[in-house]
Amino acid sequence: MKIVILGAGLLGRLLACELARTGHAVEVFDAGGPQALDSAARAAAAMLAPLAESAVADDSVVKMGLYGLPRWREMLSKLKQPVYFQQHGTMVVWHRQDQPEAARFAQLLKATQTRLPQVLPLQTLDADGLKQLEPGLAERFHQALYLPGEGQLDNHQLLDALLFELQQLGVALHWHAARQPGDFAPSPTPAPDQPDWVLDCRGVGAQPQWAQVRGVRGEVAMLHAPAVRLSRPTRLIHPRYPLYIAPKENGLFKIGATEIESDDLSPVSVRSGLELLSAAYTVDPGFGEARIVELVAQCRPTLPDNRPAVHRIGARCLQVNGLYRHGYLISPAMVDITLQLMQGDQSVLAQQFEVSVSKQCAAA
Template sequence: MNIVILGAGLMGRLLACELARAGHTLSVYDAAAADSRRAAAFAAAAMLAPLAESAVAEDSVVRMGHYGLTRWPELIAKLDAPVFFQQQGTLVVWHRQDAAEAQRFAQLLATTGKRLPSLPSPKTLDAAGLDQLEPGLGAHFAQGLYLPGEGQLDNHQLMDTLLAQLQRLQVNLHWNSPRSPDDFAPGTPGQPDWVLDCRGLGAQPQWPGLRGVRGEIITLHAPNVTLSRPTRLIHPRYPIYIAPKQDGYFLVGATEIESDDTSPMSVRSALELLSAAYTVDSGFGEARIVELVAQCRPTLPNNLPAVRRPGARCLQVNGLYRHGYLIAPAMLDVVLQLMQGDESELAKDFELAVTGPVPSADVQALA
């Protein structure tokens, strides 16, 4: 079949790879240049932490994230080049003065565990336990939590490898070419069989209520810092996460601002992120700042993802918010199921909103 995908971000690339491997003809249109790093997919730490996110996310997102922990290794294994993937759990730490905030966080995780018993239980650590997992951390923190099974990947490696895969699969890539679903009439002569809209904030004209939520991330090179797994600092004002990647690189982030402003990072945000990282490991004092990134994540009014059918043979995927990498495999498989039939069992399992008219019987499903 002939399929058009709008948007070459994370969802667009994942869908294009899966469908091209299945033998379909793909055309991908993106408003940016081929070497652009402005997509929301590049402004992420790519942590796969459903339990940690359960303190602020709905159960449906947590279930999708738990599903993704199994699917990501399968998706990465299909790629031509290796992509850094780690599943050694998440550490959560706090300073003594923030013990009350930490207790509230632990209670939220315990409540989630009762509702979703398939999630692994967090483990309480003392200073010695912290040192056993991350040598030296016990000198700074007396207590912590270990969330087993959680993971992360390298989003830049993944995005670049997906692009190389699309090129090898001879997908038609159209850069600097903004398009909308209105530009196509899928299923009619000379038109594609399907249109998949994965434009994120680019879909605002067609999706009322879609808004941007600003996030900011700093990339540091700190070869002397030995943190080996994602670490979160609980703090009432500026909680942060530190995601260690390969070769001494670390991503530090946390900020979440209700704004569609994509201007450079503010001094205040940079100071708060860097100061908090320094309290976790003083070795960050000698780190080199590699990159400061600010970008907006596409978000719907309820902060949950959704799929819409604006018409026959057209699906719009949006609202991944701050959980893009966490839930992308689940969203991918839901869309593939919807292209095969009227409904998606996975969407029901995840309580994922799928709105719009149910396709008529003459709509050609994905073989």
């Protein structure tokens, strides 16, 4: 089949690779360039932490995250370029004055474990247990929560590796070429110059055709801090500035926290930058000598219930959107749901993960 994909962010690239590998002729149109600088997928820490995210997400997201961890290993193994992937768990720490907030967080995770016994149970660490897993934290923290089995990957490496894969697979890539579903007339019967399917993965860019999509601003710092010795993603519990620190290769760290109900795409504010960097410094003073590689802000595509959904537009056009802050966590599940919907009216995975799939509606 001839398939058009709108949007070359994370979901668009993953779908294009999966479809091209199975022999379909794939074309990708994107409003930006090949480096995905305007994509929410680039401004992310790419943590794969279903239990940690259960504190702010419902069980359907957790289930998709659990499904995605082994699926990520499978998808990454097919790429010709290496992508940093780690599954050493998540560490959660807090300062003494924030003990009540940490207790509340732990109760939320324990409630998730009760509802979803397939989640690996969290472990409560004392000073000695923390020192064994993260010696660099033991001098400033005397207790922690450890969430085994959680992971992360390097999103910049992944986007580059997917781009290389698309080029090797012969996918037609159209950069700086914004398109919308109404520009095409997909049909089950062959039509000259028209695709068999259109998949709209434009995120916030699809808002004109999906009014419920909104942008939620997030800000991320990338630091080069070779003196910091964190070996796994670490979350700092704080009532006002919850923080995550994701160590990548070669002394690089992704640091984020902010989540603002706004579609503002202006640069990172001084206040947000100070909050991010100051909170990171309290976790490890080694960040005081770090070098700021980049400070980026981007808007994550979000639906009213903060859950992903699929819209059918016409007979052979699917809009997939609303991945919110969970893009890397749930994208493998959303890829497989989309592929199932292209094969029939129903998706077993969509039902399993309670992902909304609308009935066919008029073309936009």
